[in-house]
Amino acid sequence: MSKRALLPRWLTSEHPLPWLFPVTSLLLVFGLYPILYSLWLSFYKRNPATRKETFLPSYNWEKLFADDRVWDAIQITFTYAFVALALQLILGLAIALLLDSDKKGFGVLRALMTLPLVVPPAVTGMMFLLMYDSSFGVISNALYSLNLLSPSAPILGTGSTALWGVIVADTWQWTPFMVLIMLAGLRALPKEPFEAASIDGATAIQSFIHLTLPMMSKIIALAVLIRGIDLFRIFDYVKVMTDSGPGTATETLTAYAGTVYFKSANFPYASTVALGTLILVLLTATLFIKIFKVRF
Amino acid sequence: MASVKISNLEKAYGAIKVLHQLDLDVEEGKFVVLLGPSGCGKSTLLRMIAGLESVTGGDIYFDDKRVNDVHAKDRNIAMVFQNYALYAHMSVRKNMAFSMRLNKTDKKTMDEKVNWASSILGLDDYLDRLPKELSGGQRQRVAMGRAIVRDPEVFLFDEPLSNLDAKLRVQMRTEIKDLHQRLKTTTVYVTHDQIEAMTMADEVVVMRDGIIEQSGTPMKIYDKPNNLFVAQFIGSPTMNIIKCQVTEENGTRYAALDKLRLPLPDDRDLQVGQALYYGVRPEHFKISKAAHDINASSSLTGIIKVVEPTGPETHVYLTLADENLCAITRERIEMKPGDEIHLQPDVSHVHLFDGETKNAI
Numbered sequence: 001m002s003k004r005a006l007l008p009r010w011l012t013s014e015h016p017l018p019w020l021f022p023v024t025s026l027l028l029v030f031g032l033y034p035i036l037y038s039l040w041l042s043f044y045k046r047n048p049a050t051r052k053e054t055f056l057p058s059y060n061w062e063k064l065f066a067d068d069r070v071w072d073a074i075q076i077t078f079t080y081a082f083v084a085l086a087l088q089l090i091l092g093l094a095i096a097l098l099l100d101s102d103k104k105g106f107g108v109l110r111a112l113m114t115l116p117l118v119v120p121p122a123v124t125g126m127m128f129l130l131m132y133d134s135s136f137g138v139i140s141n142a143l144y145s146l147n148l149l150s151p152s153a154p155i156l157g158t159g160s161t162a163l164w165g166v167i168v169a170d171t172w173q174w175t176p177f178m179v180l181i182m183l184a185g186l187r188a189l190p191k192e193p194f195e196a197a198s199i200d201g202a203t204a205i206q207s208f209i210h211l212t213l214p215m216m217s218k219i220i221a222l223a224v225l226i227r228g229i230d231l232f233r234i235f236d237y238v239k240v241m242t243d244s245g246p247g248t249a250t251e252t253l254t255a256y257a258g259t260v261y262f263k264s265a266n267f268p269y270a271s272t273v274a275l276g277t278l279i280l281v282l283l284t285a286t287l288f289i290k291i292f293k294v295r296f
Numbered sequence: 297m298a299s300v301k302i303s304n305l306e307k308a309y310g311a312i313k314v315l316h317q318l319d320l321d322v323e324e325g326k327f328v329v330l331l332g333p334s335g336c337g338k339s340t341l342l343r344m345i346a347g348l349e350s351v352t353g354g355d356i357y358f359d360d361k362r363v364n365d366v367h368a369k370d371r372n373i374a375m376v377f378q379n380y381a382l383y384a385h386m387s388v389r390k391n392m393a394f395s396m397r398l399n400k401t402d403k404k405t406m407d408e409k410v411n412w413a414s415s416i417l418g419l420d421d422y423l424d425r426l427p428k429e430l431s432g433g434q435r436q437r438v439a440m441g442r443a444i445v446r447d448p449e450v451f452l453f454d455e456p457l458s459n460l461d462a463k464l465r466v467q468m469r470t471e472i473k474d475l476h477q478r479l480k481t482t483t484v485y486v487t488h489d490q491i492e493a494m495t496m497a498d499e500v501v502v503m504r505d506g507i508i509e510q511s512g513t514p515m516k517i518y519d520k521p522n523n524l525f526v527a528q529f530i531g532s533p534t535m536n537i538i539k540c541q542v543t544e545e546n547g548t549r550y551a552a553l554d555k556l557r558l559p560l561p562d563d564r565d566l567q568v569g570q571a572l573y574y575g576v577r578p579e580h581f582k583i584s585k586a587a588h589d590i591n592a593s594s595s596l597t598g599i600i601k602v603v604e605p606t607g608p609e610t611h612v613y614l615t616l617a618d619e620n621l622c623a624i625t626r627e628r629i630e631m632k633p634g635d636e637i638h639l640q641p642d643v644s645h646v647h648l649f650d651g652e653t654k655n656a657i
Binding site for chain 1: 346348367374380381383384395399442
């Protein structure tokens with residue numbers, strides 16, 4: 001009798017359940033349980049003075065919709081996500097097009113390109129914090145000397161520029177990720193249609209518009225989806241660089257949830273804000289998938 | 297339409313030379329096939345004519361205009377690729393109209409041309425489909441349609457039938473030839489399939505290792521191969537080649553291998569002891585079961601290994617003095633493996649090649 005036959009049938013590879021068990025249990029413990037727990041938490045009203053929680057299912061949810069800071073945070077989150085996404089997408093595609101070559105040295109360039117990805121986001125935040133510093137920061141000083149900025153209005157200390165300052169740090173860190181995805185897509189494109197197009201009389205720009213973009217559309221959509229979801233969850237850069245400030249000029253949804261949780265210790269309401277963010281991300285992503293017909 | 301002239305053309309990738317000083321003239325309106333084994337440089341040559349590969353040395357002329365430095369898009373050529381190279385996200389109609397869209401042809405002319413091409417190629421019902429919804433043969437036709445709407449000076453085909461099944465290949469072969477006869481556009485066609493070359497070409501150019509071994513009409517290449525390589529490359533089943541030496545017995549010269557004596561034609565300049573390759577095409581063996589059926593003096597006796605009836609003719613694989621040979625007969629002869637068979641080469645169709653240079657004698 002073979003060794004395989006000794007095992008019960010449900011333990012052999014033909015049967016998927018035993019093999020799905022480890023990952024399923026992980027998902028249940030670290031994914032489903034926290035969500036259900038937050039949901040349960042969001043049905044309670046916390047009294048900050050007595051620290052007592054009473055079951056009042058609609059209280060936090062009504063508060064969420066009535067909270068001006070939430071609406072501001074939604075607007076900031078969307079602005080942040082869209083601007084950062086657009087920048088990273090355009091830069092990513094442009095850099096990928098430049099790096100898509102078999103010439104000598106390009107392999108090294110492609111590898112170097114990924115360096116920002118290995119820096120932890122919080123460290124990137126600190127790095128940019130230093131570079132933005134109004135007395136010795138290299139970026140600030142450069143902008144001062146070009147007369148684009150005045151020392152009286154530091155980048156992260158001014159409401160109108162703080163969000164941009166954070167977006168630049170995010171873009172520096174995450175553009176290489178876009179470059180990687182775009183490069184993988186570009187290098188997998190078949191050569192012949194482009195040769196056929198050049199014989200058909202297409203210039204490089206026409207080839208890009210009529211062939212590269214449509215052929216890359218699925219990859220671009222996927223990259224936008226992955227980065228978009230990630231950008232909605234923006235927390236580290238804001239926390240490290242501005243701590244939602246000045247005022248609430250850079251307070252995104254997750255940052256607001258963090259503030260409510262850690263500073264006000266209002267766990268039920270913080271859970272409600274976090275769940276609201278999740279619902280918003282799900283809705284936006286689903287809408288995007290439907291409109292752009294993204295397939296996995 | 298234009299003629300294509302290639303002179304002293306060279307191509308090298310770094311230190312590796314792939315084309316060595318090629319000269320070729322393609323007359324206006326002719327169908328020329330570049331034929332050779334994989335890696336002989338035929339596709340590279342075609343891509344250089346197309347402008348997809350740079351020229352290392354020498355010149356390419358369309359009519360009298362040197363086009364070495366002219367970009368592919370400005371050469372007014374059309375090319376059909378082996379894997380079709382269709383634009384996957386465009387319908388058949390858009391694929392065919394793409395070049396016209398780029399040079400801003402008006403919609404009416406564009407529609408007329410697409411309809412004209414699709415009616416020639418039988419694609420009328422598929423104009424709004426995507427390439428992935430078509431069969432291999434239909435895709436190949438779309439690729440051809442895309443080429444013919446351009447009204448090009450020169451048509452270039454890069455192994456266009458390699459991805460099709462045998463039956464479709466034969467059908468498309470006829471269609472391409474028919475198309476050429478109708479449009480009379482100068483055509484350069486690359487293939488490694490010698491049947492395609494023979495059936496389609498006005499002129500076949502046989503290439504090997506970056507040089508042109510021989511060029512000429514298909515029948516000239518078949519009947520008068522310049523050297524051993526061409527002789528063996530053209531023809532299916534391939535030409536029988538026996539390496540032997542010239543000997544003289546009783547005043548008659550033979551090509552001899554051990555005890556085997558093969559008759560030699562009288563009109564060649566041969567020395568006794570000279571090494572040579574003795575070539576006979578399978579159809580130039582006369583075979584019979586009984587020795588007296590054929591001239592006994594030059595009859596040879598072989599043992600049948602395999603009999604392959606194809607319908608119109610029968611291929612007989614046999615051994616003759618340890619040499620494996622093939623003979624073709626159109627007669628219905630009762631044969632089975634192990635039988636003795638008598639065969640006699642048709643001396644007027646024997647090919648002789650020098651033992652050292654391998655060139656035809």
